[in-house]
Amino acid sequence: MKAKKILFIVIGFLLPLSLLAQTKVSGIVKDETKQPLAYASVYFKNSSEGIITNELGKFYLESKSSYDTLVISLTGYEDILIPLSSRTTLDMNIQMKEDNLMEELKIYTGKTSKKNNPALDILRKIWENKKKNGLYKFDQYKYDKYEKVEFDMNSIDSAFMKKRIFKGMEFIFDHVDTSSVTGKTYLPIFINEQASEVYGDNKLNRKKELIKGNKNSGFNDNQHIKAFINDLYVEYNIYNNYLKFFDKDFVSPLSRTGINVYNYVLADSTYIDNKWCYNIIFYPRRKGELTFKGDFWVNDSTWAIKKINMTASKGANINWVKDIYIEQEFNVLNDSVFLLTKDHMMTDFSIRNKEDSKGIYGKRTTYFSNHKFDVKKPEGFYTSEVNTFNQDIMNRSDEFWNTYRYEPLTTEEIGIYKMLDSLQTNKTFKSYMNLGTVLASGYWQIGNFDYGPIFSSFGFNDVEGTRIRVGGRTYFGQNDPWRLEGYMAYGFKDDQIKYGISGKLMLDKERRLIAFAGNRRDIEQIAASLSPITDVLGRSFASSSLLASGDNSKLSSINLTTAGLEIEPLKNLKLTAAVNYKTLKSGSPTFNLDYYTDIENQVVKGDLKQAEINLSFDYTPGRKTVGYGVDRTDVDFNYARIFVNYGLGVKGMLGSDFDYKKLQLLYRHPILVGGFGRLTPTLEIGKTFGNVPLGLLNVIPGNQSYFIIENAFSQLDYYEFVTDEYAALHLEHNFNGRLFSRIPYLRDLNLREIVGIRGVYGRISDENRALNASNIQYNAPQDDIYYEYFVGIGNIFKCLRIDATWRGNYLDTPNARKFGVKAVFGFHF
Structure with a gap:
């Protein structure tokens, strides 16, 4: 708000210098x-x-x-x-x-009745008219949008300001303010403004936002923090049945299913802007569910919302979030249509949920103005993407912002910009920033070089023993048009040095035409994934399992070289063409990739040389990214993905040993199942045409570690199933605590239930069996579909997930693992 109370804290005394709020x-x-x-x-x-x-x-x-x-x-x-x-x-x-x-x-009082309740009669009128209100009423629309995002440390007191962590930065406390929602003191640490034009077509179900200006201070060049902020504040429509916040489906108070989870009370009625409106209070029927409490004002003729305020229920199963406050205001257009003009959301992040615990406010305020309707745009306007980075957008003048701001910045907010800019030159603050960047990205920035990934510095497997790795990449900023990356590694058991180097160069910013090349010589578990890894430096987690069950020596020595081009002709559609050349041999004395080279099966060869031409199609609708350089950061991972890869092996090309064709498809689509959590289906299909040895076949990925690996089969050993054609399906459903929230005492632990099943069908031809001279026996799940099922508990101590998995069949296989427990660490809301 414009009107705020500014506090200065000096030697533990609170001295109010002004009381600007009325x-x-x-x-x-x-x-x-x-x-x-x-x-x-x-x-x-x-x-x-x-x-x-x-x-x-x-x-x-x-x-x-x-x-x-x-x-x-x-x-x-x-x-x-x-x-x-x-x-x-x-x-x-x-x-x-x-x-x-x-x-x-x-x-x-308490649980309100579902019968003879006037509030519910009004709610039904809202349902009937929601498609007749707002932007839905028109075929096309356009409006101006101004958005301000701010992050603040809250609950600032004199004891907090005296902490040694702020030594040398005491000047920041000159900008302590008071929240208009909670009444708590806070200190701004980040502010960002963005002005844009938004176009939409309800017939085509298309929407596009053109950014006109962006201005920020604080963490202005940290790609990971900006991605985090964009992930927090997704768009939502209060008329929808479910509202997505922090990757959770909250039941909207205007939902058709709201009667089952909310109590409604008709509390008041009055004129607002010359329109008679009813006031309805809503609050949850049960604790622990993803609901809100608050009230809204609704017009008595259009049944459109005039104003709504709501706060997330205290018992909602969300980590690190103490409060969520939402406020929306609507104005009347032509005496009938109500349009959203202001959207304010504030989140109180805190490690603890105690009332006096310190944390961070995340605030987003968005204004919408200058609406225009039924101005049709060609469909190509919506499918094209503005991929280029325009420095002018980041350097708009004060005159520009005075024009686009719905309301001017207060004196306090202007002072915040100056304070945050000064903070960027403070050595102490930069040290804290570097630490935060390391935790977010895994890299430690030294000048224009990023050392890392730090979490890959140490590993272990049966072949290399203890493994150490050093590496890094060039980094001049989040919009770098080129990047070099490399590493060196050493295994104390095999006494060998490994290395990798790669580079990318953007040739065309508009279409994201990027040239890339690289080489890697390393020890790898090549049977850890069905779909190909597109990063030449990529190395599976299974290659360095710190803890593994059974024999973990089936590793290969690989020398891979790649070069190619990728282009993004349409938004979120990436096409890639590359040539790969690799030599492959066993990395262990107890494992081999041998194959016969003659019809009589007399001549055996243990190494493999192969060149392959790769063409891939990678479509990720709904994907949001940050940055315009050769590397971008995903805002979240809840988008669908369709990946198709075609590989052509040419015998004789660069000394290659085999002719073959390989076609592979991956489809993954996380689905929020309104109020019941998230279902994530993943489908992988592939076939290899031609006769090839073990090193070029499709090995169903097992998982002999004690950790959960995505799209791997927990109860399979490495190389247990070998195929030349396959179809695998992974189904996982996370209830996000929906079931546990109904159980007293258990609901207070905020645990989350996960269930799932994995299955795979595959075949191996007689011709490929005949080539096999390795010490791996070819088996394929072609008689019965191999399957395993699991149940899990997530959010243990807010960071741990444990799955119990049962093998469904092929129980007579020697050394078959019928049951197993695996875990994974991660931080999730």
């Missing part, structure tokens, strides 16, 4: 037995500005206008009118008395 109130509401009253309505008299108390009965309300009376209202209790003698009245202790008409209003 009216501030806070307190706690209780009943006659001193018990807190949740969901009581708190608002300024004769206004639509209000809030409801949280589960602890607490509230904080701030307004830019002056008011002299505060109203506390809760169905079943007498209204309380509190005179406000000053602009700031904090920490009030308010006691409500039961209404004499309590019996008549009984249906609205």
